[in-house]
Amino acid sequence: MAREATKATEPNNLTIDGQTVPFKAGQTIMDAALAARIYIPHLCHYPGLKPAGNCRLCVVEANGKSVAACITPAQPGQQVCSDTSELNAARLAITQMLFVEGNHICPSCEKSGNCRLQAMGYYLGMLEEHFHQFNPRREIDASHPTVLLDRDRCILCDLCVRASRDVDKKNVFAIAGRGIHARLIVNTASGKLGDSNIEADDLAANICPVGAILIRERSFDSPIGERIYDRLSISDTAMTEHVPDKGKDHD
């Protein structure tokens, strides 16, 4: 197999939209891009968590092949195109797909202004949802005293699943079901969040890019105009994201 393990110690270079970018062995295209402060749109990726590759917004052209940057190993000399009109048009369509398959009523959502799906729409200049809306009927889980699960807004990015399993070590969430019936489930016999050991300061409770997992009594705490994406672009905030270091007794 063409595994380039021997070159592990030498830093290598690839190019992203013509810019030379160094990378270390084991890094993905996304890792290399973020390290060089180049933004490749993404929703299901969060530095510090194992990548999943499900949202497909980060698909780039690497040596002419369409690959998801977050799960594709960086290779020496790789020519990556990302910020092209064609790829951005596809990203817009994929974002619109995420909007129509769920129930995203921004004016009524507590996460509005701090929502990464919304911010992705702004970044890509999305004016409308384009596709026919699916209007799914999804269950809301309000059984937990501090954490609320509103599946209407879930985009199946799997971040909470990974955060809970790999960082919180609680394995509270999973994705079940097939195809369009895929949905977020809770790892309890009852399937209810209230029976899980999730807590409001768990990473899994806070990493949701949309308004699917919400901390109660924290809604609308910043006024319109002062919310994250009133001020910043998702391409800015993406540069500062990282799973907090695991030192348990911070605070």
Place this chain on the structure above:
Amino acid sequence: MTERKIRIATTSLAGCFGCHMSFLDIDEKLALLNDRIEFNRSPLTDIKHCGPSDIGLIEGGVCNADNVRVLREYRANCAILIAVGACAITGGVPAMRNYFDLRECLEEVYLNGTGVTNPQIPSDAELPLLLDKVYPVQEVVKIDYFLPGCPPSADAFLQLLLPLLDGQKPHLAVNQLHYD
């Protein structure tokens, strides 16, 4: 060539008139527009049917047969049709009934809900018949431009309208793009 006033028609379908209020919020700039535009059918006039117009502004989604007819009338008479606001573009808050069957909704509201007296589902030829879902306007007719926001700000209205009055393609600035 004498300058003809640009004729604008507006309506609110399944909306709250908030977008119209925001439109009026352009305040003193209304005076600026006043020399260049005139209104056809609109909540601001008493014209009953949309006549030939240059620009149609549609607020609100499509929730019943009457909305469909009005929207079609606007499409047939407006050279440029613009979907204004979250409800027109996505269905918005009225579309929150879309997760339920229409029958369930009506039964809950008119038959089984708490506090219902004289339970019966209204049925009268005078009442517009409800569609099974609330639809965004672009699912019903062809829409030329979109102005998102709940509501779009007064500045966003201007950003959209001013170029159109000059026969140019409008472009919404990134800081004016929001869905709430």
Place this chain on the structure above:
Amino acid sequence: MLMLMMSRTPLHSANFDKQHLLHRLYALQHQNCHISTESVAQVAGEFNLPVSQVAAVVDFYSFFYREPVGRYHMLLSNCTSCGYRAGGIDVLEKLCQNLNVIPGITRADGQVSISETSCIGMCDHGASMLINGMPLVGLDEKKVTQIARLVSEQTPLSKWPRDWFRIGCPIQKRGLLLRDNSRSGDSLIKALTAGPQHTLEQIVHSGLRGRGGAGFSTGRKWQFCREAAGDAHYVVCNADEGEPGTFKDRVLLQCYADALFEGMAICAFVVGAKRGFLYLRGEYRYLLNHLQETLERGYKKNLLGRSILGHDGFDFDIEIVVGAGAYICGEESALIESLEGKPGIPRIRPPFPVTHGYLGQPTAANNVETFIAAAYIANDGSERFSAVGTERSTGSKILSISGDCRLPGVYEYPFGVSIQQVLDDCGGDNVQAVQIGGPAGALLARRDFHRQISFEDVSTGGSFLVFGEKHDLLSVNQNFAHFFAHESCGFCTPCRVGTQLLEGSLKKIVDGRAVAADIDEIEQLSKLVMRYSHCGLGHTAANHILDSLKHFPELFGKRTVQQAFSPQVDLEAALETARQITHRDDADAHLE
């Protein structure tokens, strides 16, 4: 010998169920007609798994249900060849009428439920269904009436006419592999004599490429696996053929299982595996007994087990794992996930299964036909194999031929055979198109019938669907679009959402409500799904639409309405519920 017998799991024993999550869930489904929330928690305890994993598995596979299905549970194939409309009448509708059932809803008395399912691989047997998991073939109006009577009288399935369940092996044309197979054991003896390295060289030299359709060199795959470091190596046979229109593995499993297991043992010998799996598609569960008996024979002859044929240190066991209705598990990494007791979601590749497969260990996964070809090569030599076929596609290809032809069945051809030749042989007259390689493959029009079946020209896993002149090709597209929307695993956005959108767009076209812009739109969307999806399912899910647009553009043109825009929804129909609720039918209660 007794030890050997005990090292394996007898069929239908508690052990067989305990052996694998899917088997345990199947047993519960079978017993209780559904898998309750309590059962999910109970099984999670038994297997020491998170409840969410068991729940995810139950929800992923089509043959598991959260709500009770009927005691007679009928799943009618919706394939274009063995589907419920294959015989000209809609047997699903007829059955539902006769039994007073709404499709997908269990009758109030809990006796019957009728639903549809993806192709069940009975395409050479006419309209077919699975009834409580057993294939019942050749459905026609008469049979439907009889079925309704038997169900009403609550006659147990065991007392239903035997021949309804008889699945034939219609081999219409034999070549290298479909021959007398009485010499069981010869291939393995030769391989053991030659040694693993020499056997591997033979496989490499033969030019054998994977018969699932992708065509990766089998020899190279085995070599990579052999060279990969790991705690254990595994052999996996992919018997999850699910491309609508393919059934050749069914015939191979039915008639050539000895050769298959021998091929797997040879592979194990080469790569150094002690354990192998046959992943059998749930639709072929009826073959389980036969396959277990064949394994049993193999153990008795010491073709499997410890110190195989006296070769010290060569131990190899084969387990059968039965799937539960998920086309995506034909994708090898999804299959391995399924083997590991998870939903069949394709993994991120690289790493590939050949280095990181089952339990993260080196795994050689091949198609049924590939293993049988490997057994042939071990016995007859690579030269005799590569003498057949073309330079880059050596050997033979076994095709499953069905649709509008007089002689459906299994045909074995040397690679390089022309499509026209195949059509001549199977009695396909007045054919307007063929779909080769299933819905994910290629749709070809008459002008392409000179083309050849081979990896370098028209590649196929085995499905060969024939469409006569009278066949409405757009309805075929619609059928395929439904197939992909139903079978998408849901992992990635473009496939999960895009296949749904494609199905909706095709419906609009078929219903005659689309405009020219919709045709452009479906083309764009097709390309998007194929380019941006995670795995092969999405990458190929819209081939059939693009092929149709390319070869039969007039079909789309004919259905479109000449206006600039038409709504996706039928608005007049969208008022129907309100009309019913309010009992209104006045002019204002209608739109058009």
